[in-house]
Amino acid sequence: MIDEAKYAAVYSILMLGLIVEILIAVDRSALGAFADAGILAIAVLQALFIFMVYMHGRYGPRPVAVFAVISLLTVLPLFIALLYSVVMPHHGSLP
Amino acid sequence: MVDWHPLKRWLFTTNHKDVGILYLFTSLYFFVAAGLLALTFRTQLALPSNTFLQPDEYNQAVTTHGLLMLLWVLTPLGAAFANYFVPIQIGARDMAFPRLNALSYWVYLSSGLLALSSFFASGGTADWGWTTYAPLNTVEFSPQVGGSMMGLALMLLMASSIVSTVNFLVTIFRLRAPGMSLMRLPLFTWGWIFTSLLMLWAFPSFVSALSLLIADRAFGTVFFTSPQGGSLLWDHMFWFFGHPEVYVLLLPGFAIVGDLFSTFSRRPLYAKKIIIPCFAIASILSFTVWAHHMFMTGISQSLLEAFNITTELISIPFAIIVLAYILTLRGGSIRFTTPMLFAVGSLGLFIIGGVTGVFNSSVALDTAFRGTFWVVGHFHYTIVGGGLTGLFAGLYYWFPKITGRMYNERLGKIHFVIYMIGFNLLYFPMHLLYDMPRRIFTYDASTGWGPLNLLITIGGFTFGISQLIMFANLLWSARRGPQASQDPWGGYSLEWGVPSPPPEFNFPEGVPVVSATGVTYRPVAAANGGHAMANGGHAYGGHGGESSEEHWSRWPVVTAAGAGIALWGVLMGLPALILGTVILAVSFVGWGYESLRGREAIEAIGEKWPFDRLENLSLGMWLFIFGEIAFFGTLFGAFVFLRMNSPLSGFAWPQPGSVHNIFFGGFNTIILLTSGLTMVFALMFARQGSYRGLQGSLVATFALGAFFMVNKAFEWKELFASGFTFSTNPASSIYYVLTGVHGAHVVAGLTALTYLMVKALKARSTTEAGASVEIFGIYWGMVDAVWVFLFPLLYLL
Ligand code: HEM
Ligand SMILES: [Cu+2]
Numbered sequence: 001m002i003d004e005a006k007y008a009a010v011y012s013i014l015m016l017g018l019i020v021e022i023l024i025a026v027d028r029s030a031l032g033a034f035a036d037a038g039i040l041a042i043a044v045l046q047a048l049f050i051f052m053v054y055m056h057g058r059y060g061p062r063p064v065a066v067f068a069v070i071s072l073l074t075v076l077p078l079f080i081a082l083l084y085s086v087v088m089p090h091h092g093s094l095p
Numbered sequence: 096m097v098d099w100h101p102l103k104r105w106l107f108t109t110n111h112k113d114v115g116i117l118y119l120f121t122s123l124y125f126f127v128a129a130g131l132l133a134l135t136f137r138t139q140l141a142l143p144s145n146t147f148l149q150p151d152e153y154n155q156a157v158t159t160h161g162l163l164m165l166l167w168v169l170t171p172l173g174a175a176f177a178n179y180f181v182p183i184q185i186g187a188r189d190m191a192f193p194r195l196n197a198l199s200y201w202v203y204l205s206s207g208l209l210a211l212s213s214f215f216a217s218g219g220t221a222d223w224g225w226t227t228y229a230p231l232n233t234v235e236f237s238p239q240v241g242g243s244m245m246g247l248a249l250m251l252l253m254a255s256s257i258v259s260t261v262n263f264l265v266t267i268f269r270l271r272a273p274g275m276s277l278m279r280l281p282l283f284t285w286g287w288i289f290t291s292l293l294m295l296w297a298f299p300s301f302v303s304a305l306s307l308l309i310a311d312r313a314f315g316t317v318f319f320t321s322p323q324g325g326s327l328l329w330d331h332m333f334w335f336f337g338h339p340e341v342y343v344l345l346l347p348g349f350a351i352v353g354d355l356f357s358t359f360s361r362r363p364l365y366a367k368k369i370i371i372p373c374f375a376i377a378s379i380l381s382f383t384v385w386a387h388h389m390f391m392t393g394i395s396q397s398l399l400e401a402f403n404i405t406t407e408l409i410s411i412p413f414a415i416i417v418l419a420y421i422l423t424l425r426g427g428s429i430r431f432t433t434p435m436l437f438a439v440g441s442l443g444l445f446i447i448g449g450v451t452g453v454f455n456s457s458v459a460l461d462t463a464f465r466g467t468f469w470v471v472g473h474f475h476y477t478i479v480g481g482g483l484t485g486l487f488a489g490l491y492y493w494f495p496k497i498t499g500r501m502y503n504e505r506l507g508k509i510h511f512v513i514y515m516i517g518f519n520l521l522y523f524p525m526h527l528l529y530d531m532p533r534r535i536f537t538y539d540a541s542t543g544w545g546p547l548n549l550l551i552t553i554g555g556f557t558f559g560i561s562q563l564i565m566f567a568n569l570l571w572s573a574r575r576g577p578q579a580s581q582d583p584w585g586g587y588s589l590e591w592g593v594p595s596p597p598p599e600f601n602f603p604e605g606v607p608v609v610s611a612t613g614v615t616y617r618p619v620a621a622a623n624g625g626h627a628m629a630n631g632g633h634a635y636g637g638h639g640g641e642s643s644e645e646h647w648s649r650w651p652v653v654t655a656a657g658a659g660i661a662l663w664g665v666l667m668g669l670p671a672l673i674l675g676t677v678i679l680a681v682s683f684v685g686w687g688y689e690s691l692r693g694r695e696a697i698e699a700i701g702e703k704w705p706f707d708r709l710e711n712l713s714l715g716m717w718l719f720i721f722g723e724i725a726f727f728g729t730l731f732g733a734f735v736f737l738r739m740n741s742p743l744s745g746f747a748w749p750q751p752g753s754v755h756n757i758f759f760g761g762f763n764t765i766i767l768l769t770s771g772l773t774m775v776f777a778l779m780f781a782r783q784g785s786y787r788g789l790q791g792s793l794v795a796t797f798a799l800g801a802f803f804m805v806n807k808a809f810e811w812k813e814l815f816a817s818g819f820t821f822s823t824n825p826a827s828s829i830y831y832v833l834t835g836v837h838g839a840h841v842v843a844g845l846t847a848l849t850y851l852m853v854k855a856l857k858a859r860s861t862t863e864a865g866a867s868v869e870i871f872g873i874y875w876g877m878v879d880a881v882w883v884f885l886f887p888l889l890y891l892l
Contacts, residue, residue: 003779011772014883015765022761025751025891039887046883054775055876059708064717071721074296075728077383078335081398082732085327085386086740088395 010053017042107647109193110599114200115179116497121204122171123566128211129163130559132156136536141552143540153536154222159214161225162245165344166252167207169478170294172486173347174203176493177263177287183590184284186272186607186701188600191265191711194648194686195258201655202255209659210248216241216667224534226337226388227308229319229329234312240666243312247662250305253298260291260298261718265711271702272589274609278371281588282357282364283489285371286350289378290343295718296382297339299726304332307733307832313665314821316828322744323737323825330392331736332729334385342381344478346374348485349416349445352438355488356420358586359435360427366419373412373419380409390461399458406456413449417442432584433507437488440515444480448473451526464529471533472525480518487514487565494569495579499595502576506568513561520554589614606701648689654682687850712866716873727881730833734888737825749826751891754819756810760890763806764882767841770799771879778872781865789861789868790852796875797848800841807838830889837885840878847871 021039028035051068052061108114136156139148148156178196182189190196213220218239223231230236267280267288280288308329310316318324357364364370386394386402420442429435451473455461464470494502524547531544538544582591589607590597592614604616661675706714741748751757773795780788811831814820819827851871855864 004776007772007775007779011768014768014771018761018764018768018886021887021891022757025757025887036892039891043884043887047880050771050876050880050883054771054879055873059713063706063709067717067721068724071296071724072728074382075300075725075732078300078331078729078732079735081386082331082736083739084398085331085394086736086743088398 006053010049013049014046017046103647106652107197107649109189109197109646109648109651111182111190111193111196112179112497112597114196115175115177117200118171118175118178118203121200121207122168122175125163125167125207126172126562129160129168130562132160132163134555134559136160137552137555139536140538140548142549143538143542143545145537148536150536151219151222154224155214155219157534158221158224159210159245162221162249163207163210165225165340165478166249167203167210169344169482169486170256170290170347171203172483173287173290174259176283176347176351176486176489177290179497180493180588180590181263181284181287182266182270183593183597183601184281184588185267185270186275186589186602186609187266187270188602190262191270192262192715193646194651194689195262197648197651198654199255199259199262201652202251202258202658205655205659206248206251206255209251209663210245212663213241213244213248216244221245226333227329228333229324229326232308232312232329233320235320243309243666244663246305246309246312247665250302250309251658251662253302253305256294256298257719257722260295261715261722263287263291264295264718265715268706269703269709269711269714272607272609273701275607275702276609277702277704278368279609282350282353282367282370283347283588285374286346286353289374290346293339293343293346293378293381295722296725297336297343299722300332300729301336301340303726303729303733304329304336306730306836307332310821310828310832314831316821316832317825318733318737318828321746321825321828323740323746324733327389327392327394328733328736330389331385332733334388335382335729337388338385339378339381341474341478342378344482345445346378348441348482348489350374350485351489351492352441352485353416353420353423354588355434355438355492356423358492358584359432359438360424360429361585362423362427364419365423365425370416370419373415377409377412377416380405380412384409387456387461390458391465403456403458407453410449410453410456417446417449432491433502433504433511434488434492434584436508436511437484437491437514440511441481441484441488444476444484444518448476448478448480451476466532466534468525468528468531468533472522472528475522475525479522484514484518490565490569492584493590494572495583496590496595496597498573498576499579500572500574500576501579501583502572503568506564510561510564510568513557513564517554517556517558517561521551521558522554524550524554650682650685650689653678653685657682683846687853710866712870713873716870720873720877723877723881727836730836731884731888734829734833737829741825746824754814754826755830755890757890759806759810760886763803763810764886766799766803766806767879767882770796770803771876773799774872774875778865778868781861781868784861786855786861789864790855793848793852793855793868797845797852800845800848804838804841804845807834833885833889837878837881840881844871844875844878847874 021042024031024035024038031038051064056064105113105117108117133156136148136153139145139153178190178200210220216239218241220239220241221227221232221237222239222242223237232242267284271280307316307318307324311318311320319326319329353364353370384402384406386398387406390399390402431439451469455464455470455473491502491507494500528544528547531538531542538548579595581593581595584591589609592607593601593603602616605618606616608615608617657675657678657680659675660671661679664670664672664675709717738748773792777789777792777796780786780792811834814827814830819830821828821831848871851864851867854867855861858864
C-alpha cells in the first residue's frame with residue numbers, strides 16, 4: 001500500500017511539473033529571463049524523482065544516488081567546455 | 096574433458112578461457128594486417144617524391160592502420176588476457192555472464208570483418224585519418240561508401256566493448272573468492288577495472304559522435320557540414336572519447352609491467368596502496384584533458400590554459416606509479432627473463448613518451464609541434480612503447496600457463512633485442528622531424544627529410560620482422576616446447592596455483608580461500624557453510640556433473656553475424672539488411688528459449704564489497720545505464736553546442752512552438768510518463784504475488800509505449816510534410832537524431848517487454864518473472880528520464 005501511494009504521488013509530481021513547464025513556455029513574461037532556467041530546473045527535478053523512486057528497485061535509493069552522481073560528473077566537464085568554447089571569445093586561428 | 100568437435104567448441108564456447116584465446120588469435124591477426132599497412136605507407140615515405148602509393152591509397156592505409164591498431168588490436172589483446180586471467184585471478188569459475196562474453200567476442204570479430212570489407216567497397220575505405228576530423232569526414236570530401244562502413248564498424252565495435260565492460264565489472268565486483276578483498280587483487284585486474292570504467296564512459300560518447308557522422312553521411316543531416324556544428328563540434332566529441340581511449344590502450348600493458356616487476360624481483364609491489372589511487376586519479380583526470388588536442392582550434396585562450404594545467408597535472412600520478420615500479424625492484428633479486436625484459440623495455444619507452452607528452456601539454460610548445468612527426472613519435476612511444484610492449488611482456492609471461500609449455504628463452508631474448516632496436520630506429524627519428532607535417536603522402540628532396548625517413552622505414556621493417564621471431568617461437572613452442580611447471584616464475588596471483596593449462600572451471604581443488612598468509616582450497620560444501628550453491632550444487636571444480644555441453648550457446652555467433660550483415664546492408668542494399676535483421680530476430684528468440692541453467696549462475700559465496708546488496712543483473716543494468724548517460728549526455732552536449740553557437744554563426748534557432756506542437760508533445764509526454772507508472776506497478780504486483788496485476792501492468796506499459804511511438808511517427812510525418820526534414824538546418828538535424836535514438840530505445844524496450852509478457856504468461860508465477868521485471872523497470876525508468884529532458888529541450892526552449 002505504501003508503495004502504491006508513493007508511486008502515485010511521484011506520478012502526480014511529474015504531471016504537475018509538466019503542466020508548469022508548459023505554462024512557463026507559453027507565457028514567458030511572468031518569469032522573464034528565468035523562464036528557461038525554470039523549465040530546466042523542473043526537468044532536473046523530474047528526472048531525480050524518476051531516478052530515486054521509479055528506478056531503485058529493491059535496494060533503496062542510496063546506491064542509485066551514488067551511481068547517478070558519478071555518471072553526471074563524468075559528462076559535466078564536456079558540457080562546460082562545449083559551452084565555453086562557443087561563448088568565450090575566440091583567439092582566432094594561429095598562423 | 097573437451098572431446099567435442101573442435102569447430103563446435105570454438106564456435107559455441109562460452110568458457111572465458113576459450114573466449115580469451117579467440118580474442119588472442121583475432122587481435123594478433125589484425126596486428127599483422129595493420130602492421131602490413133604500416134609497412135606499405137612507410138615504403139611510400141622512405142624516399143622523397145616516391146610513387147609507390149597513390150595519395151588516396153596512402154590516406155586509406157594510414158587511416159586504417161591507426162583505427163585497426165588502436166581499436167581492433169591493442170584493446171582486444173588486453174581483452175584476451177583479461178578474459179583468460181581476470182576470472183582466475185579473482186578466484187571465479189567463469190565470467191558473470193558467459194554468453195554475453197562470447198557475444199562480445201563475436202561482435203568484435205564481426206565489426207572487424209566489416210571494417211576490412213570496407214576496403215573493397217568502391218572508392219575504398221575511410222581516408223580521413225584515425226581522428227576522423229570534420230570536414231574531411233563529410234560526404235563532400237569523402238563520398239566513398241567505405242567510409243560510412245568504417246563508421247558503422249566502429250559503432251559495432253563500441254557496442255561489443257561496452258557489453259564486455261559491464262560483464263567484467265560485474266564479474267570483478269561480485270564473483271571474488273572468499274578473502275579476495277579488492278586490495279588483494281593483482282595489479283593487472285586493477286588495471287582492467289580502470290580500463291573498463293574508461294571504456295564504459297568514453298565509448299558511448301564516441302557512439303554519439305559516430306551517430307551524428309552516419310546521420311550526416313547517410314541521411315543528409317548537417318552536424319559537421321554546417322557552421323553551427325562543423326569541425327569544432329567533432330573535435331570536442333571525438334577527443335572527449337579520444338583521450339580516455341589512449342589510456343584504455345595504455346593501462347592493461349602498464350599494469351602488467353607492475354605485476355611483472357614484482358614477480359621477477361620477488362618483492363611485493365612497492366606502495367600498492369598508492370599505486371591504485373594513482374590509477375584512479377589518472378583515470379578521472381583523463382576525462383578533463385581532451386582539449387589539449389585542440390590547442391590550435393581557435394577556442395578561447397582561458398580554456399586552453401585550463402587544459403594546459405589539467406594535462407600537466409595528469410603526468411603526476413603517472414610519475415608516482417613509475418617511481419613505485421622502480422622502487423619495487425630495489426633490493427630484489429631480479430631475473431631478466433624475456434617477460435621481464437619486455438616489462439623493463441615498456442617502462443623505459445613509456446618514460447620517453449611521457450616526457451615528450453609534457454612538452455605537448457604546453458600551449459606554447461604545442462603550437463610548434465602540432466600536426467608534425469614529433470606528435471607521431473610521442474604517441475607511438477606511449478602506446479606502442481608503453482602499451483604494446485607491456486602486453487607482449489604479458490604474452491611471454493602467461494604463455495606457459497595458457498599452453499602448458501615453455502617458449503624458447505633464447506629466441507625470446509633475440510626478439511627483445513631486435514624489437515628494441517627496430518622500435519627506436521622507427522620512432523626516435525620522428526622527434527627530429529618536428530618540422531615535417533604528419534599528414535602528407537610525399538615530400539620533396541629539398542626539404543632534407545629524406546635520410547631520416549629512410550632510417551624510419553628501415554626501423555619499421557626491423558620492428559616488423561622482429562615480430563616474426565616471436566610468432567615462430569610461440570607457434571613452435573606451443574606444440575614442441577618443454578613442459579612447463581604449474582608456476583615457472585614464482586608468480587603470486589591465483590593463476591599460478593592451478594595446473595597449466597587450467598582445467599575447465601579453473602580450480603580443481605575447490606574454492607580458493609585467500610588470507611594474509613596465502614591461499615587454501617576448500618571443497619565447495621565446506622566453503623559454502625554446507626549449503627548447496629546457487630548454480631545447483633555443481634562442484635566448484637567442475638568435475639561434478641556439469642558437462643561442457645551445458646556451456647554451449649550457438650546464439651552469440653549467430654547474433655553477431657546478423658548484426659554485421661544487417662549493418663552491411665544498411666549501406667549495401669535491402670536484401671542484406673533484411674537477411675541480417677531476420678538472423679538477428681531468430682537469434683533473439685533463440686536466446687530467450689535457451690535454458691540459463693548453470694550458465695549465468697552466481698556463486699553464493701565470496702567477496703562482493705561494495706555491491707553486496709545488488710544482484711549481478713541489477714548491477715549490470717546500472718553499469719549499462721552509466722554508459723547510456725554518457726551516450727545521451729554527449730548528444731545533449733551536442734545540442735547545447737549547436738544551440739549556443741547558432742546566434743554567433745548567423746542562424747536563428749526556431750522559436751518554441753513555431754515548429755513543434757507543444758501540446759501534442761506534452762500529450763505524448765503524459766503517455767510515456769504514465770507507462771513509467773504502470774511499469775513500477777508491475778514490479779509492485781510481482782512482489783505482492785499478484786499474477787493478474789503483473790500481467791495487466793505489463794500489457795498497459797506495452798500499449799502506452801506503442802502509442803507513444805505511433806504518435807512520434809505521426810509527428811515525424813507531419814514535420815516532413817511541412818518541409819522540416821533531416822537536412823533543413825541544425826535544429827531539425829538534432830531533433831531527428833535525438834528523438835530517433837530515443838525512439839530506438841523505446842522500441843528496444845517494447846521488444847524486451849514482449850519477452851517479459853511471454854515469460855510471465857508461461858511461468859504463471861510472479862516470483863520467477865520478478866527479477867526480470869525489476870531489471871527492465873530500471874531500463875524503462877531511464878527511457879522516461881531521458882524524455883523528461885528531451886521534451887523541454889526540443890519543444891519548450
Ligand atoms: C604523461 C603524460 C602525457 C601528456 C602530458 C600528453 C600530452 C599530449 C598532448 C598535449 C598531445 C597533443 C599534441 C598535439 O597533437 O599537438 C598528445 C597527443 C597524443 N598523445 Fe599524449 N600525453 C601523455 C601521455 C600519453 C599517453 C600515455 C598516451 C597513450 C597511451 C598518449 C597518446 C597520445 C596520442 C594518441 C596523441 C595524438 C593524437 C593525434 O593527434 O593523433 N599520450 N599528448
Ligand atoms: Cu590526449
